[in-house]
Amino acid sequence: GAVVSQHPSWVICKSGTSVKIECRSLDFQATTMFWYRQFPKQSLMLMATSNEGSKATYEQGVEKDKFLINHASLTLSTLTVTSAHPEDSSFYICSALGTLDTEAFFGQGTRLTVV
């Protein structure tokens, strides 16, 4: 199957700093990527839908100025958590929609810890 790579797999940052997470589709082009957030023992919650070359669509309750999404190419989407706080500590997962627009391929996730 198609491969989606996330980087970094984990990151620890100080409160108030910004962190960028990358999501790459390695062997296919993804016009649409999705960003999810998962707290411990909970399900994945969709944060935003990222379309190449256009602005991301954010889910209700997700601050677009805090979670900056850039999808500048067909193989890369980035999520930047700006002015991170401890409550932003979570597992962030991206997925990319395949060319058949059916199956979504997931990255391995990024564990963010804000101290």
Add this chain to the structure above:
Amino acid sequence: GESVGLHLPTLSVQEGDNSIINCAYSNSASDYFIWYKQESGKGPQFIIDIRSNMDKRQGQRVTVLLNKTVKHLSLQIAATQPGDSAVYFCAEKTRGSQGNLIFGKGTKLSVKP
């Protein structure tokens, strides 16, 4: 935010037994369903999918059943193995959506050797 004390439903089975994991969905406009397996600290891994025009689909050791009447989805794992221990999520895609998936709450499967 995080809910303190929230626990996933847990299904505990003996190695070699069959496992059945259930999921209820709410949107009758959903036309595509997927089961994912998630191991600790990793992203979801695709197991099997089914479209709304089907009621059963079989893979290797796994079967997905879809009952649209009661909006119910189940995953059956035959001859469960210790390596099957993980959290299992069902996900649904709504007809006409961009492809974003809505995930269910998840079930933790523990396999006893």
